[in-house]
Amino acid sequence: MQENNIKFLEDTFKKYYFDHFNLIRVPNRTSEREFGFQKFNSGMTRHISIKDDKELHLLLMKNTPSDVYCSNACYSFPNLPMNEKDWKEADLIFDIDAKDLNLECRKNHTISKCNECNEISTDINSCSKCNSIKLEKKSLPCKNCINASKNEISKLSNILIEDFGIHPNDIHVYFSGNEGFHVYVYNSQFQKLGSKERSELTDYIMFHGAIPETFGMKKIKPNRSTFPDFDEKGWRGRFSKEMYGTKSKRSKIITELIVNGYSSFQKTLDDLSDKIGVKVDPNVTMDIHRIFRLPGSLNSKSGLTKVFCTDLTKFDPYLEASFLNEQLVEVIANCPIRFNLKNTKFGPYYGEKVSIPTFAAAYMICKKIATIS
Amino acid sequence: MLELGADEYAKYPFMADAGQYLKDKGFPLAKFGTDPDLKPSVEKAFHRLKVSTEGGIYKSELIDGQASKSYILEIEVFSFLLAIVLIKLTGMHTLTKRFALAEARRAEQHLERDLGKASEKSKIDLAIKIIHDLFGIEVIKRDDFFEIPVADYLKHSIGFHEREWKLINRYVKNGKVLLTPEKTVRLIRKELGTYIGSKIINAPTPPMIPGFENMVNELTSICKKLTPSYTMTTGEYPPCIKHAIEVLEKGENLPHSGRFMLATFLLSKGQSVEDIAPLFKNAPDYNQRITLYQLNHLAGTSGSGTHYSCPSCEKLKTQNLCFAIPECDNIINPIQFGKKRI
Ligand code: SF4
Ligand SMILES: [Zn+2]
Ligand SMILES: [Zn+2]
Numbered sequence: 205m206q207e208n209n210i211k212f213l214e215d216t217f218k219k220y221y222f223d224h225f226n227l228i229r230v231p232n233r234t235s236e237r238e239f240g241f242q243k244f245n246s247g248m249t250r251h252i253s254i255k256d257d258k259e260l261h262l263l264l265m266k267n268t269p270s271d272v273y274c275s276n277a278c279y280s281f282p283n284l285p286m287n288e289k290d291w292k293e294a295d296l297i298f299d300i301d302a303k304d305l306n307l308e309c310r311k312n313h314t315i316s317k318c319n320e321c322n323e324i325s326t327d328i329n330s331c332s333k334c335n336s337i338k339l340e341k342k343s344l345p346c347k348n349c350i351n352a353s354k355n356e357i358s359k360l361s362n363i364l365i366e367d368f369g370i371h372p373n374d375i376h377v378y379f380s381g382n383e384g385f386h387v388y389v390y391n392s393q394f395q396k397l398g399s400k401e402r403s404e405l406t407d408y409i410m411f412h413g414a415i416p417e418t419f420g421m422k423k424i425k426p427n428r429s430t431f432p433d434f435d436e437k438g439w440r441g442r443f444s445k446e447m448y449g450t451k452s453k454r455s456k457i458i459t460e461l462i463v464n465g466y467s468s469f470q471k472t473l474d475d476l477s478d479k480i481g482v483k484v485d486p487n488v489t490m491d492i493h494r495i496f497r498l499p500g501s502l503n504s505k506s507g508l509t510k511v512f513c514t515d516l517t518k519f520d521p522y523l524e525a526s527f528l529n530e531q532l533v534e535v536i537a538n539c540p541i542r543f544n545l546k547n548t549k550f551g552p553y554y555g556e557k558v559s560i561p562t563f564a565a566a567y568m569i570c571k572k573i574a575t576i577s
Numbered sequence: 578m579l580e581l582g583a584d585e586y587a588k589y590p591f592m593a594d595a596g597q598y599l600k601d602k603g604f605p606l607a608k609f610g611t612d613p614d615l616k617p618s619v620e621k622a623f624h625r626l627k628v629s630t631e632g633g634i635y636k637s638e639l640i641d642g643q644a645s646k647s648y649i650l651e652i653e654v655f656s657f658l659l660a661i662v663l664i665k666l667t668g669m670h671t672l673t674k675r676f677a678l679a680e681a682r683r684a685e686q687h688l689e690r691d692l693g694k695a696s697e698k699s700k701i702d703l704a705i706k707i708i709h710d711l712f713g714i715e716v717i718k719r720d721d722f723f724e725i726p727v728a729d730y731l732k733h734s735i736g737f738h739e740r741e742w743k744l745i746n747r748y749v750k751n752g753k754v755l756l757t758p759e760k761t762v763r764l765i766r767k768e769l770g771t772y773i774g775s776k777i778i779n780a781p782t783p784p785m786i787p788g789f790e791n792m793v794n795e796l797t798s799i800c801k802k803l804t805p806s807y808t809m810t811t812g813e814y815p816p817c818i819k820h821a822i823e824v825l826e827k828g829e830n831l832p833h834s835g836r837f838m839l840a841t842f843l844l845s846k847g848q849s850v851e852d853i854a855p856l857f858k859n860a861p862d863y864n865q866r867i868t869l870y871q872l873n874h875l876a877g878t879s880g881s882g883t884h885y886s887c888p889s890c891e892k893l894k895t896q897n898l899c900f901a902i903p904e905c906d907n908i909i910n911p912i913q914f915g916k917k918r919i
Binding site: 393400405417440 | 726727728731732735740741743744745746747748749750751752753
């Protein structure tokens, strides 16, 4: 990134951390967490320990990071190298990302930047100018993407509460600042679980690895009465709601399932995970040494804040996660699609010089589709 | 420590502090070598060990956990404790392993039966307490099922490879997994073996007891004959084979397709039927005669004379027996594993 763009973002980010430090949610047991940060155009600094908010504030002011991270794990010695940290426990975290949901709408709001000639276009397969296929894709997620993610979150919460007995107050949902959401689970029986066990939890949540017997089907002489009832709890209940549709169709569907046989039933189960399983990123949940974007900090891929969603159904990231100031700046923007921030429409811009509020300018510069003029 | 009654010690003798128990009963160890009245206990201990080396579970004289005479209970406990003394005097690790496994399986049967006793609350409570005190699992009885916190379930089931143990294939509600008595006990089988094993390892080795020498010698020679079957788990086997051996060693059930794979693989590596048979000894449904018959059949030394070869990786994948690792690339049959490509 060019010097003047970096300078602009650094100034803007610094002002944000000065004005909005109250948005930062310093995790409990602060001193047992590992912190890390990145500066614009430079690598990651990890293994930092911080006593309290004051120290964190100081770090933010001194370094003006592009991104700030904090571990979900607690350690005895968070500042030592990984194998000497002495891992104690970790909050359970799920990552739900719009880009993993295979949504139809994505092609409408994905733009590409050519690595060879810097051409920006809505053509996502090859550069419209030089035909190169080395493209960097940028997505400006739409309402549909956000709603689909929210739907996954509500499926997830339902399992966490009903099946795993988590108290709703211990489930915190954050918008990641870019394309997804992070769901944190605090104070659960899972705090001390290792990586393999967490991976087993995600298999459960994603509906992976189910066998026919669990849903009443047998290889030899299947028995109708062992199939799930419509009102059952847990996966047997979700299975029957998806498969039977209504209570009255139960009997008919079971007949079909039995006629189709055991291996067809297994196939049905495998296909079901796409429909009723929750689409979380399993690698995130099983990594017990990861550092996550700190709640309340800015995401340098968008200039938006990782915010706590108090009311998920109503939550609109393009309204509630944009905290940068409104001061006008001149940029050269190259954004062939329209986007909406803080109730204002921007674009499309075709390599033109425009004067727009800082929050919108930062959004485009972070996406690398605009530069300070 | 739990306060147990005599019948409970007979079922779960590993709950007793050996030295303390004998002292409380007023029997110094040396007396067992000479006192003819104590001979039945010693003989029983020897028998118990021998059965375990053969891969069997010793059948006690308890009927449904009860004994007709109280001295029978005492012999049960004595013989267990004396078996440990004999193991220590023999000093063979194989013996520790086999005995611990056999005793774990025996205790497992009692635990399972006790948990399943709907009407006898005290029996259920004791089984639950043993599971809690020894393995830190909080079990709550709910109707015909037992509830276990999901996290505890995962910690103990994570080593199981069968798909039915995956959390998705369990009844999960409110942070608890619902299990039958059988599955509840099955969950701790391995740890039960480890626990009994560690009790043996940590027990002090007494000086030789006059009168025990012959038994110790005989046990030593039995063990020496057994040892080769444990040298099989070396690094050069492909993961599918290692997994199958592991499953068997843990005394878990290996499906028929898995046994077929393992047997044909080892036969193709030049091992004999007699070499292979002991591997299957820990299988829950082990029957020596049938195993030998089946192995001979596969080896082509009996019946039709057809010689069976190891299934392909492709086939094993469909049977969920494949656990491929990068070293498996470019091979189509497990027997090719580890051979250098030119
Ligand atoms: S690829 Fe073949 S050798 Fe490798 S693990 Fe699978 S079955 Fe075994
Ligand atoms: Zn180009
Ligand atoms: Zn979209």
